[in-house]
Amino acid sequence: MMKRILLSTLLxxxxxxxxxxxxxxxxxxxxxxxxxxxxxxxxxFGFAQPLSWFAPGRHAPGEMVAIRGWGPQSTVHYVSQADYxxxxxxxxxxxxxxxxxxxxxxxxxxxxxxxxxxxxxxxxLALQRSATAREAIEVMHNLVQEYGYNATGESFxxxxxxxxxxxxxxxxxxxxxxxxxxxxxxxxxxxxxxxNASRIRQFPQAKKADKKKGFCIVEGECMYAxxxxxFAREMGWYDGPDKDFSFREAYGPLxxxxxxxxxxxxxxxxxxxxxxxxxxxxxxxxxxxxxxCDHLPLWIKPDAPLSVRDLMNDMRDHYEGTAxxxxxxxxxxxxxxxxxxxxxxxxxSDGTDMFxxxxxxxxxxxxxxxxxxxxxLPDEVGGxxxxxxxxxxxxxxxPVYCCINRVPEPFRRENNNIREFSTESAFWMxxxxxxxxxxxxxxxxxxxxxxxxxxxxxxxxxxxxxxxRVADMTHQDRVNYLTRKTEEYTDRMMRRWDKLAKLxxxxxxDQIMRPSENGEIGFGxxxxxxxxxxxxxxxxxxxxGRYVKPAAPSE
Numbered sequence: 001m002m003k004r005i006l007l008s009t010l011l012x013x014x015x016x017x018x019x020x021x022x023x024x025x026x027x028x029x030x031x032x033x034x035x036x037x038x039x040x041x042x043x044x045f046g047f048a049q050p051l052s053w054f055a056p057g058r059h060a061p062g063e064m065v066a067i068r069g070w071g072p073q074s075t076v077h078y079v080s081q082a083d084y085x086x087x088x089x090x091x092x093x094x095x096x097x098x099x100x101x102x103x104x105x106x107x108x109x110x111x112x113x114x115x116x117x118x119x120x121x122x123x124x125l126a127l128q129r130s131a132t133a134r135e136a137i138e139v140m141h142n143l144v145q146e147y148g149y150n151a152t153g154e155s156f157x158x159x160x161x162x163x164x165x166x167x168x169x170x171x172x173x174x175x176x177x178x179x180x181x182x183x184x185x186x187x188x189x190x191x192x193x194x195x196n197a198s199r200i201r202q203f204p205q206a207k208k209a210d211k212k213k214g215f216c217i218v219e220g221e222c223m224y225a226x227x228x229x230x231f232a233r234e235m236g237w238y239d240g241p242d243k244d245f246s247f248r249e250a251y252g253p254l255x256x257x258x259x260x261x262x263x264x265x266x267x268x269x270x271x272x273x274x275x276x277x278x279x280x281x282x283x284x285x286x287x288x289x290x291x292x293c294d295h296l297p298l299w300i301k302p303d304a305p306l307s308v309r310d311l312m313n314d315m316r317d318h319y320e321g322t323a324x325x326x327x328x329x330x331x332x333x334x335x336x337x338x339x340x341x342x343x344x345x346x347x348x349s350d351g352t353d354m355f356x357x358x359x360x361x362x363x364x365x366x367x368x369x370x371x372x373x374x375x376x377l378p379d380e381v382g383g384x385x386x387x388x389x390x391x392x393x394x395x396x397x398x399p400v401y402c403c404i405n406r407v408p409e410p411f412r413r414e415n416n417n418i419r420e421f422s423t424e425s426a427f428w429m430x431x432x433x434x435x436x437x438x439x440x441x442x443x444x445x446x447x448x449x450x451x452x453x454x455x456x457x458x459x460x461x462x463x464x465x466x467x468x469r470v471a472d473m474t475h476q477d478r479v480n481y482l483t484r485k486t487e488e489y490t491d492r493m494m495r496r497w498d499k500l501a502k503l504x505x506x507x508x509x510d511q512i513m514r515p516s517e518n519g520e521i522g523f524g525x526x527x528x529x530x531x532x533x534x535x536x537x538x539x540x541x542x543x544x545g546r547y548v549k550p551a552a553p554s555e
Contacts, residue, residue, distance in 0.1 A: 020044065021102040022195045022265055022360045023157045024314055025164050029189040032305040036164050036373045038157045039311050040091065040100035041365045041392055048418045048427040049366035051387060051400065051411035054128060056087035056094060067121050077116040079147055085128035089385065092402045093127045096373040096383035097136055098159045102194045106153025106252035112171045115148025122149070123156070133160040137167055137183045137223055141215055148177040153252050155194045158183070161375035161382060166192055168200050170251050172231065180231050182224040182247045191306065192299035193269045197262035198252025199298055205242060256288040261344060261358040264324060266296055268317050268360070273302035283323055308386065311370045312456065315392035318359040326357050329534050336532035337441035339363055361393040363438060368392040379403065380478040381470045389416065389427040394434035394448065396455035398489050399463070401482035408490035429497045436504045443513055443529040444504060451500045451519065455493055
C-alpha cells in the first residue's frame with residue numbers, strides 16, 4: 001500500500017477556535033468582466049500563513065493518503081487517494097475551483113473528536129478532487145460521510161468560473177460520522193458575504209433525496225444533507241413545519257457578539273455596493289436590537305458591477321463613513337487610527353463590560369487573498385489569486401496564477417518563521433512596514449497607499465500583456481511562463497516594500513514629516529503632523545485649562 005502525507009495547510013495553527021475570517025463572494029453577472037470572485041482574510045494573532053501548494057498527480061489503485069490536522073502532535077489518519085489529484089495553489093486548483101471559509105462554531109456538542117477531517121483538510125482534499133464547485137460540494141459530503149468531521153460549524157464559499165455557492169456545515173457529535181449541511185447557489189447577479197456567523201436560514205427544499213448522491217438537490221439552486229431537518233428535530237432544536245426550518249436558528253443561533261463582530265462586516269460590505277439608506281435601516285440589528293430586525297439579506301444585487309480592485313478595497317474596510325467608523329472618535333487616538341490593541345471584550349475601570357469593533361481589515365490577519373475565476377480564458381491564466389501575507393490594508397495584492405509549479409521564495413513556509421525576522425520573508429517585510437504605520441496612522445498611511453497603488457496598478461495593467469502572450473502557448477509553456485511571472489511579481493513587491501520601509505523611517509524620524517514624492521525624500525522643510533481633532537478635544541475635556549494658552553493681554 002502506497003502512502004503519502006497531506007499536512008493541513010494550517011499546520012502551524014495551534015487551535016482553530018479563535019480564528020476570525022471574512023469571505024466576500026461575487027457572481028459572474030455582478031462583476032465588471034464576467035468573473036466569479038471570492039475573498040479570504042484569515043485572521044488570528046501569532047501566525048504566519050504562507051502560500052500552500054500541491055502538485056497534480058496520478059495515483060495507483062489502493063493508494064492511501066495520510067492526513068494530519070492541527071499541530072504537529074495531531075493524530076495521523078489514512079484516507080483513500082483519488083485516481084487523479086489536481087494541482088492547487090493557495091485555495092484555487094488548476095481548474096479554477098476555489099474554496100474559502102469562515103468558522104462560526106455553532107453548537108459545540110456537535111463536534112466529533114473521532115472524526116478524521118478538520119475543515120482545512122476537507123478543503124484541501126476537495127480542491128484536489130474536484131473540477132467544478134458542485135463536484136467539490138459532493139466530494140465534501142462524501143468525505144465527511146466516510147471519515148467523519150471533527151471541527152465545529154463552518155461556512156465555505158465554493159466557486160468555479162461559472163458559479164458561486166455558499167455552504168454551511170456542522171458535524172453530528174461524538175460517535176456519529178457525517179454532517180448536516182446546506183449549500184445555496186449565489187444568484188449570478190448578486191454578491192454575498194460571510195464573517196464567522198451562520199447566515200443560511202430558510203432554503204429551497206426537494207421532495208426527496210437523490211438516491212445516487214445521498215443528499216437532496218433543488219437543481220441549480222440548493223443542495224443539502226437529507227437529514228438536516230430531521231436531525232434538528234431529533235436533537236430537540238426544531239419542532240415546526242419543514243418549510244419554516246432555519247439552518248441558522250437550529251445549528252448556529254446568533255448572540256450580540258456574533259451580530260456585531262461578524263454580521264457587521266457583511267453589513268459594511270453590502271453598504272459599499274447598495275443604497276446606503278436602505279442598508280442603514282439594518283443598524284438596529286447591528287446594534288443587537290433583534291426585536292426590530294433579526295437578520296441581514298443573504299445576498300444583494302449590487303448597484304454597479306464589482307471589479308477585482310473593488311474587492312481589494314472592500315477587504316481593507318474599517319467601517320469608514322458609517323455609524324461604526326473606527327477613525328472618528330477619541331478611541332482612534334492622536335493619529336485617527338482604525339486599529340485597537342485591547343481585546344475585543346474588555347472592562348472599564350468601573351467594571352463596565354465594553355467591546356471594540358471588529359472590521360474586515362484587522363492587524364491579526366495571517367494572509368489575505370482575492371480570487372478571480374474566468375470562464376472566458378484558459379484555466380492556466382483565467383484563475384488568479386491575488387495574495388499576500390498579513391493585513392489586507394497593509395499589503396499589496398500579488399497575482400498568483402492557479403497553474404504555478406512552485407511557490408515564490410518570499411511566500412514559502414521555510415522563509416516565514418514566526419519567531420525570526422527575515423528580509424526574505426513576505427510576512428516579516430509586510431509586518432515591518434505595518435508596525436511602523438499602525439501607531440502613526442494618519443501621518444504614514446498615505447505613503448503606504450502610494451506604494452500599494454503603484455504595485456496594484458502595475459499588476460492590473462500587466463495582465464493584458466500576460467493574457468495576450470499565453471493565448472497561443474501550450475499548456476506546459478503557460479505553466480512555466482506564469483510561474484515565472486508570479487515570481488517576478490512577488491520579487492517586485494518585496495523590493496518596493498523594502499524601499500517603503502526605508503522611506504518611512506527617514507521621512508517620519510522623530511515624529512516629524514519630511515516632504516516626499518514618488519517614494520523619494522525631498523528637500524523642503526519638514527512639518528509636524530497634527531493630532532486628530534477628536535483626540536485634541538478629548539484632551540481639552542480631560543485636562544481642563546492645563547494646556548489652554550492664556551489670551552494675549554489687550555492693549
